[in-house]
Each structure stands twice: as structure tokens, then as C-alpha cells.
Amino acid sequence: MLLLRSVRLDYSGYYIEALAKKNIKVFCPRVRACFENEEVLITLSCYTLIFGFVDNDLDKYPHKDKLEEGLKLLSPFINSPLASFIKTRVNEFSKSAVNLH
Secondary structure, X not given: OOOOOOOOHHXXXXXXXXXXXXOOOOOOOOHHHHOOOHHHHHHHHHHHHHOOOOOHHHHXXXXXXXXXXXXXXXXHHOOOHHXXXXXXXXXXXXXXXXXXX
């Protein structure tokens, strides 16, 4: 998944062209429509957990409601291999973040 700041061709055109050359399909909706896709919400929620974007950071985020919606969509997968992977990544990230300080 590649999320860009804008879907305007000024920003996305190079990526669309490069992906098309590799026969990779591109979904380039308006930004608001992008967040209507469950796959996008779930993916962003995974990143939220992996990078520890929680508590105070999340409270200040203007799109907190979308991330929370994605977390709800993610909940059926709590006992899946995906959950184990995310927990492992969260722990690794937390350890490396502590070592930076």
C-alpha cells in the first residue's frame, strides 16, 4: 500500500506510471473515499499499533475516529497469526525506541 499526500496527478502520476509498467493495478480515489475502504482502515490501524501511535499522540490526531474504526475492524483477528506478528513488531519497536533515548 502506498498512501500519498494528495491524489492529484502532480503527486501521484509518477507512481501510477511506474506501477502500470509493472502491471500493478492502482486504486487512486479521492482522499475521503480512500478511508471508506476497510482494507485501508485496517492497514493504518496495524501501523498505529506497530509504531506505538497511541494514547496522547492518538488523542491529538485529527483523524483519530478513522484509526479507531480500523482498530474495531481489526479486532476479529486478535487470535490470528497477524496479531502475533503485530505484537512482536510492537515489542521490537518499543525496545528500539527505548534504546534511542
